[in-house]
Amino acid sequence: MNAIEIKGLTFSYGNTPVLKGADLSVPKGRFAALIGANGAGKSTLIKMLLGELPLTGENGSIELMGQELKQFDGFSQVGYVPQNGMASYKDFPASVEEIVQANLYSRIGLFRFGGKKEKELVHQALCQVGMEPFGKRLIGKLSGGQQQRVLLARALVNHPKLLILDEPTSGVDKENTEEFYRLIKKFNREDGVTVFMVTHDRNCLSELADDVFQLHDGMMIRIDHERKGECDGDI
Amino acid sequence: MRGKVNVMEIFSYGFMQRAFLVGILLATVIPCIGVVIVLKRLSMIGDALSHTSLAGVAAGLILGVNPVATAAAACMIAAFGIEAIRRKLPRYSEMSIAIMMSAGIGLAGVLSGFVKNSANFNSFLFGSIVAISDMEMFLVIGVSMVVLLVFLLLYKELFYIALDERSARLAGVPVKQVNFIFTILTAATVSVAARTVGALIVSSMMVIPVACAMQFGKNYKQTVIYAVSFDVAFMIAGLFFAYYFGLKPGGTIVLVGVISLLFMFAGKKVFGGKG
Numbered sequence: 001m002n003a004i005e006i007k008g009l010t011f012s013y014g015n016t017p018v019l020k021g022a023d024l025s026v027p028k029g030r031f032a033a034l035i036g037a038n039g040a041g042k043s044t045l046i047k048m049l050l051g052e053l054p055l056t057g058e059n060g061s062i063e064l065m066g067q068e069l070k071q072f073d074g075f076s077q078v079g080y081v082p083q084n085g086m087a088s089y090k091d092f093p094a095s096v097e098e099i100v101q102a103n104l105y106s107r108i109g110l111f112r113f114g115g116k117k118e119k120e121l122v123h124q125a126l127c128q129v130g131m132e133p134f135g136k137r138l139i140g141k142l143s144g145g146q147q148q149r150v151l152l153a154r155a156l157v158n159h160p161k162l163l164i165l166d167e168p169t170s171g172v173d174k175e176n177t178e179e180f181y182r183l184i185k186k187f188n189r190e191d192g193v194t195v196f197m198v199t200h201d202r203n204c205l206s207e208l209a210d211d212v213f214q215l216h217d218g219m220m221i222r223i224d225h226e227r228k229g230e231c232d233g234d235i
Numbered sequence: 236m237r238g239k240v241n242v243m244e245i246f247s248y249g250f251m252q253r254a255f256l257v258g259i260l261l262a263t264v265i266p267c268i269g270v271v272i273v274l275k276r277l278s279m280i281g282d283a284l285s286h287t288s289l290a291g292v293a294a295g296l297i298l299g300v301n302p303v304a305t306a307a308a309a310c311m312i313a314a315f316g317i318e319a320i321r322r323k324l325p326r327y328s329e330m331s332i333a334i335m336m337s338a339g340i341g342l343a344g345v346l347s348g349f350v351k352n353s354a355n356f357n358s359f360l361f362g363s364i365v366a367i368s369d370m371e372m373f374l375v376i377g378v379s380m381v382v383l384l385v386f387l388l389l390y391k392e393l394f395y396i397a398l399d400e401r402s403a404r405l406a407g408v409p410v411k412q413v414n415f416i417f418t419i420l421t422a423a424t425v426s427v428a429a430r431t432v433g434a435l436i437v438s439s440m441m442v443i444p445v446a447c448a449m450q451f452g453k454n455y456k457q458t459v460i461y462a463v464s465f466d467v468a469f470m471i472a473g474l475f476f477a478y479y480f481g482l483k484p485g486g487t488i489v490l491v492g493v494i495s496l497l498f499m500f501a502g503k504k505v506f507g508g509k510g
Contacts, residue, residue, distance in 0.1 A: 050405060075405050082402065092274065094398060095454035102395040106407035111388050138453060154402070 001066045003028045003162045003194040004049070008060035010218075011044050011053065018044045020218030021060065026211070028161075031188045031195040033205055035223075036215035042198045045215065046166050050080065065162065076106045079155030079193075081148070081165040089139045089147060096142070096150050097122050097135045103154045125157040126150075129183055145176020152183060163187065165197040177201065181208055245478050253372055254364045254474055254484070260379040261428050262440070262470035266462035267386040268424050269441030270448070271417065274397035276328070280317060281438030283332045284425040287313035287339030289434050291426070292359045293346035302359070303374065303430050310422035313339055318418055362433030362485040364474075371430055378427045382420050389413055394455055433485035440466060443492040450499045469495065 004026040011019040018041040026032040036042045047053045048062060055062060055069055062069040065077065100122045101114050107121075108114050114122075126132040129149040139147060148168055155163060165184070169177040181204055187193045197209070205212055212223040245251050272280050291309025295302030313335045320331030350356045358366075367375075386393070392413045395403035404410045428437040444466035445458070452458030473488030480487075 050401065052401065076407065078405065080402055080405050082399065091449060092398065093449050093452045093455055093458040094394070098394070098455050099398065102391065102398060103402065103406050105391065105395060105403070108391070113391065136453070 001028060002026060002063070003030075003065060004032075004196055005063040005066075006045075006049075006060070006220075007062075009045065009048065009062065010059050011041070011048060013044075017218055019048075019215075022215065022218065022220040024213055024220050026194060026196050028194050029188075029192050030210045031185070031208060032197070032211040032213065033209035034196070034198045034213045034215065035200070035202060035205070040215040041218060042215055043166070046164070046198055049164065076158050077161045079158065079160035079163045081151050081155050081163065081168045083167045083170055091140050092138075094139055095135065096126065096131060096137050096139055096153075099139055099150060100125055100154045100157050103157050107158070121157055122153075125153040128156055128187075129153045143176065144172045145180065148172055148176070148180055149183070152180070156187070160193060162194045162196065165195070165199075167198055167200055169199070169201055178204070184208075245475065250365050251474070251478065253367060255471070257367060257372055257375045257431055258364055258470040258474055258488075259467055260375055261424075261432060262444075262466040263463050264379045264382045264386075264424055265428060265437065265440045266444045266448075266466045267383065267459065268417075268421050269445045270459050270462050271393045271397050272421070272441060273445045273449075277317075277321075277332065278442050279329065279332045279336070279438070280314075280421070281425060281441040283317060283336035283339060284310045284313050284422060285429055285434040285437045286336050286343060288426050288429045289343035289356075289359060290339050290346055292429070292434070293343055293350050293356060296350045296352065296356060297346060302355075303371070303426055306359075306429055307423060307426035309339070310426045311419065314418040314422045318414065359429055359434050361435060361483055362429070362431050364431045364484050365477075367431055371427075375427050375431060378423050382424055385416060385420055389416065393417060432488065436485045436489050439489045439492065440469075443489070443496055444469065447492070447496050447499055450503055465492070465495070 002025045004024065006022060006024040009019050009022040009024075010017065022041070022045065024032075024034075034042060034045070044053065048055055048059075049064075049069075051069060051072075064072045065074055067074065097119075101118055104114060104118050104121060108118060123132065123135070126135055129152050131146065131149050131153055134142060134146065134150075139150060142150065152168075163184070169180055172180065184195055184197070185208055188195045199205075214221045214223055246255075269281070272278060288306040288310045291306035292302040294300075294309070295305030298305070316338075317331045317335045320334060321328040324330055347353070347356055392403070392408050395406065395408050396410055396413060400410055425434075425437055428440070432440060444462040447465045448458045448461035452461050469492040470488055473491045474484055476482060476491065477484035477487040
């Protein structure tokens with residue numbers, strides 16, 4: 001079964017078509033990367049994948065974990081890591097622990113606060129990404145790379161089966177980017193987490209991703225395994 | 236001994252007792268709304284709503300209806316209007332506030348020309364916390380209790396939405412419903428606060444204590460507690476200064492807050508910030 005199955009996806013902003021029938025399959029346990037120039041439709045695809053943009057029968061179909069997106073009720077199995085939040089988190093008065101615990105919402109439920117068990121899960125998630133010593137720190141006091149690791153911990157706290165990453169290393173320095181990729185690779189290879197990463201950064205794709213797709217002119221192109229290394233370097 | 240008696244004299248008047256009760260309640264509730272508004276980067280929303288509430292006040296006075304009720308109705312319309320425009324222009328959310336504020340000011344300006352008792356209308360501009368009726372006091376108590384209770388019940392939902400609306404939705408937070416409830420809470424708070432502390436002042440009571448709290452808070456929970464504590468302290472100090480120096484209470488409360496914030500900025504620069 002595929003973790004993500006996209007068929008004939010189309011989308012237009014007004015009269016401007018962005019996606020023109022894109023197809024994509026990410027089998028369970030694989031690491032897939034999506035590349036594309038600015039304006040190629042990567043963000044639109046992510047928004048549709050996360051149910052933020054309307055998906056009618058005419059727009060094609062999206063399945064997550066074998067379930068139609070409209071009926072999909074397993075978002076707790078999906079971890080999402082947004083683009084670097086450095087700017088938006090700069091002065092945000094929240095500790096690392098609070099931010100990770102926020103994602104345990106469906107576990108904690110309405111009108112309740114997290115207890116000991118939730119704190120333990122937060123601790124474990126922070127340990128997984130090497131950020132446990134920073135639990136009490138304000139998120140805005142961390143570097144961009146550290147913030148991204150916290151957001152990765154937030155995604156991992158629910159033990160997801162699928163990780164969706166939206167340009168997670170943009171604005172992060174080379175050293176932290178490499179550390180971040182090392183962690184993602186580890187979760188993919190050792191824990192079997194399916195990874196779908198949208199990225200601008202083509203470096204390391206040959207080592208990192210099993211499958212590389214490129215959005216070009218609204219269509220999805222699969223990059224051959226042998227050619228992944230050819231396109232090393234930022235777009 | 237004489238000085239001590241003078242200090243306590245303020246509490247010998249029923250109107251001052253009421254002012255303290257209402258002031259402390261509002262100073263507890265307003266920063267709870269304020270912290271979410273500030274973190275959603277919609278700090279000017281209080282201004283937009285309070286200016287629109289003036290249009291409601293004017294309409295109420297013209298129609299002979301309770302102006303607090305019409306102010307609340309105007310605030311709700313404005314709050315939902317802002318939310319609707321914000322969704323249409325998510326990248327330029329501050330534009331929605333400017334549009335609604337302009338509409339509110341314009342409407343209040345036009346309608347105020349038809350209000351016969353302009354003194355009554357003017358009392359809403361800077362509030363009249365020392366001249367509130369029993370009914371207004373009970374209204375403040377009721378609204379404050381409800382707002383505080385709902386804020387606590389939706390504490391983690393409001394936090395996650397303020398932090399990252401998309402991730403909150405993916406985590407299962409009913410974002411639309413929580414935003415809807417929060418909009419109603421904001422409108423209700425602004426409309427009752429407009430009568431007591433003043434429509435032109437309520438937004439500063441939302442933002443200044445939060446700005447002060449953000450200088451010291453080491454997490455969200457602390458920031459909320461500090462914001463409430465600061466606002467209560469500003470309210471008490473403002474009422475004391477207003478009483479003993481014969482100043483307008485609404486403006487004094489805000490000035491106490493602004494001066495305190497300036498001292499905090501200066502202190503932080505000299506002694507260093509939080510870790």
